[in-house]
Amino acid sequence: MEARAVRRSGWVTFVGVLFIIAGCCDIVGGIVALGVSLGGTDPAVLGDLSGPVHNLEGLGIVLTLVGILQLVTGVGIMQRRPGAHMLGITLSVIAIVTHFAYYRVLDGWAFTSMFWALVILIILCARSEEFTGEVA
DSSP, X not given: OXXXXXXXXXXHHHHHHHHHXXXXXXXXXXXXXXXXXXXXXXXXXXXXXXXXTOOOHHHHHHHHHHXXXXXXXXHHHHTTOHHHHHHHHHHHHHHHHXXXXXXXXXXXXXXXXXXXXXXXXXXXXXXXXXXXSOBO
């Protein structure tokens, strides 16, 4: 059977760049959450999170790890690696669930990140043929 060549689109490159930006934002969000849980008190940085009842260590660890994986996956997506495609779909779902779980703490940040992850998920699913290896 003859392999069909697939034309590359800019959408997958856009998703790769968006994934790198989302990874950087999640790393920053994770570091801020870890700062809150480790006793940070600067209200200019933390805003309403500087109260004594916030233990966001779990969120900080998860967001930092997901952010690092998103950076690596974004580079793989721009190179059209099939493994990065599947990891991108998985990380998008994890990001949506994680941000939804903590939306009461960082509502604007969480809903923006959920929107980005949903856009990434939709484009990755719609343009999956670009990750097959036969590119025109």
